Amino acid sequence: MEVRALMxxxxxRKPTPEAPPYVEVGDxxxxxxVLGLLETMKVFQKIKAPVAGKVVEILAENEGxxxxxxxxxxxxxx
Amino acid sequence: MFSKVLVANRGEIxxxxxxxxxxxxxxxxxxxxxxxKNCLHLELADxxxxxxxxxxxxxxxxIENIIRAAKETKAEAIHPxxxxxxxxxxxxxxxxKEGFVFIGPxxxxxxxxxxxxxxxxxxxSAGVPIIPSSPDGVGTIEEAKKICGTIGYPVMIKASGGxxxxxxxxxxxxxxxxxxxxxxxxxxxxxxxxxELYIEKYVVEPRHxxxxxxxxxxxxxxxxxxxxxxxxxxYQKLIEECPSPLLTPEMRKAMGDxxxxxxxxxxxxxxxxxxxxxxxxxxxxxxxxNARIQVEHPVTExxxxxxxxxxxxxxxxxGQLEYSFDDLIRRGWAIECRINAEDPDRNFAPxxxxxxxxxxxxxxxxxxxxxxxxxxxxxxxxxSLIAKLIAFDLTRDRAIQIMKRALGELKISPIKTTIPxxxxxxxxxxxxxGEFNTGFLKNYLLGKDEEEEF
Numbered sequence: 001m002e003v004r005a006l007m008x009x010x011x012x013r014k015p016t017p018e019a020p021p022y023v024e025v026g027d028x029x030x031x032x033x034v035l036g037l038l039e040t041m042k043v044f045q046k047i048k049a050p051v052a053g054k055v056v057e058i059l060a061e062n063e064g065x066x067x068x069x070x071x072x073x074x075x076x077x078x
Numbered sequence: 079m080f081s082k083v084l085v086a087n088r089g090e091i092x093x094x095x096x097x098x099x100x101x102x103x104x105x106x107x108x109x110x111x112x113x114x115k116n117c118l119h120l121e122l123a124d125x126x127x128x129x130x131x132x133x134x135x136x137x138x139x140x141i142e143n144i145i146r147a148a149k150e151t152k153a154e155a156i157h158p159x160x161x162x163x164x165x166x167x168x169x170x171x172x173x174x175k176e177g178f179v180f181i182g183p184x185x186x187x188x189x190x191x192x193x194x195x196x197x198x199x200x201x202x203s204a205g206v207p208i209i210p211s212s213p214d215g216v217g218t219i220e221e222a223k224k225i226c227g228t229i230g231y232p233v234m235i236k237a238s239g240g241x242x243x244x245x246x247x248x249x250x251x252x253x254x255x256x257x258x259x260x261x262x263x264x265x266x267x268x269x270x271x272x273x274e275l276y277i278e279k280y281v282v283e284p285r286h287x288x289x290x291x292x293x294x295x296x297x298x299x300x301x302x303x304x305x306x307x308x309x310x311x312x313y314q315k316l317i318e319e320c321p322s323p324l325l326t327p328e329m330r331k332a333m334g335d336x337x338x339x340x341x342x343x344x345x346x347x348x349x350x351x352x353x354x355x356x357x358x359x360x361x362x363x364x365x366x367x368n369a370r371i372q373v374e375h376p377v378t379e380x381x382x383x384x385x386x387x388x389x390x391x392x393x394x395x396x397g398q399l400e401y402s403f404d405d406l407i408r409r410g411w412a413i414e415c416r417i418n419a420e421d422p423d424r425n426f427a428p429x430x431x432x433x434x435x436x437x438x439x440x441x442x443x444x445x446x447x448x449x450x451x452x453x454x455x456x457x458x459x460x461x462s463l464i465a466k467l468i469a470f471d472l473t474r475d476r477a478i479q480i481m482k483r484a485l486g487e488l489k490i491s492p493i494k495t496t497i498p499x500x501x502x503x504x505x506x507x508x509x510x511x512g513e514f515n516t517g518f519l520k521n522y523l524l525g526k527d528e529e530e531e532f
Contacts, residue, residue, distance in 0.1 A: 006532065007427070007428065007430075007532075008430060008431075008458050009428075009430075009458045010133065010458060010459065039458075040428040040430060041420075041458060041459075041460065041461060042460070042461055042462070043427075043428050043430035043432055043462075044317050045531075052432065057158040063133060065132075065458070078524075
């Protein structure tokens with residue numbers, strides 16, 4: 001299952017620069033769990049897991065620019 | 079007067095300041111991030127320096143890089159605009175140390191303005207009314223009851239660690255206080271990691287009215303009248319006007335005197351704004367100091383004829399104030415709409431992207447402060463404010479008519495903007511009558527307006 005950006009913005013893997021990332025490849029996540037943040041014009045949105053499963057790919061860099069509809073995570077459902 | 083000034087900002091306010099510098103015959107230096115290579119302020123300035131990557135923290139907030147740019151270009155002073163480093167005491171202090179002039183208040187002013195509780199205490203000691211409140215750390219419900227008995231209901235229980243309107247509970251009477259106080263304490267501990275609470279009188283349906291002040295190095299302080307800023311969403315102003323439809327000449331005099339007293343009490347320098355809340359009975363309370371040029375400054379400029387940015391520059395190069403409010407030839411009415419790249423039909427979702435079609439309004443009574451042009455790509459990295467449309471005429475009704483006409487002419491597509499919302503508000507009977515408060519915009523919001531979900 002692909003998790004896509006709902007709009008363009010800057011992607012953050014962690015809540016603060018010092019904090020550990022929300023998720024790493026291989027992590028099991030619950031439905032609705034926060035995977036990262038997307039900042040668009042100073043507004044922060046949580047990127048949440050649409051399903052429960054395992055994070056198999058993270059396709060964006062921390063602080064990287066994300067285009068509208070770009071795939072950010074791939075989650076493998078059981 | 080300075081011969082060269084660096085503008086440490088971007089977008090419409092950088093354009094605004096660079097225009098003032100050009101008119102004063104002062105050379106201008108624009109700074110920009112990697113995302114802003116095509117921003118309009120670079121076109122208008124005499125020189126430009128890249129100060130870092132797209133993310134603001136690495137460019138427009140990067141004190142080291144900005145000072146390096148000022149040294150390289152031999153600028154004498156720095157204008158910070160609003161936002162970014164405009165209210166950073168640290169930045170102002172660093173500039174002082176390096177021998178540059180900060181066009182704005184003193185580092186001490188900035189520090190104090192940032193500490194709202196201390197600022198209120200000092201302003202109160204100068205005889206200016208503030209919203210009655212408890213000290214920090216109301217521990218027990220008995221203490222809370224006693225305090226509320228003194229300040230009177232309704233009250234707000236606030237988390238000391240909270241901010242931006244979060245963690246606030248309103249109690250109409252003692253019964254509600256008994257019920258809410260323990261819950262608020264638990265909630266504050268969970269949400270902010272700090273269970274400290276304080277209690278403040280709740281002002282029902284207030285108006286937000288602020289006074290522009292100017293102060294020179296000889297201790298002269300004047301005010302330039304008020305701005306009505308009650309039309310807000312989440313404490314963000316959307317429409318401002320000058321004068322306020324609420325104020326009588328007597329209220330204006332009393333509040334203007336209070337604004338001057340507040341500025342004098344904190345030994346304020348340069349341009350600033352004293353924010354007040356006004357309750358239904360017309361009582362006013364000092365809220366805070368905005369130690370910067372404000373977004374909404376043009377409405378004051380159109381009514382007073384004073385160019386506030388030029389006054390900032392003049393005052394910071396040692397200029398003195400040789401006039402007062404009564405000397406101004408004030409006339410007419412000005413209204414500003416903040417055009418944001420947001421979709422009012424989708425819970426104000428941000429709308430960045432390329433401006434494929436751009437058509438600016440013009441004609442009698444129209445001022446447009448913007449960095450937009452056709453083909454400009456609005457970046458995702460920065461604020462959604464993309465233009466300020468200001469209408470002016472001799473009466474409020476006529477200014478509204480001009481605003482409606484100008485909003486209709488302004489085309490920024492396919493970007494979603496707040497223009498359609500403002501067109502509706504211009505026809506709102508309450509707005510037309512000038513009878514509104516800070517709750518006005520609720521009528522235009524879709525359901526609950528809390529989470530960032532679009």
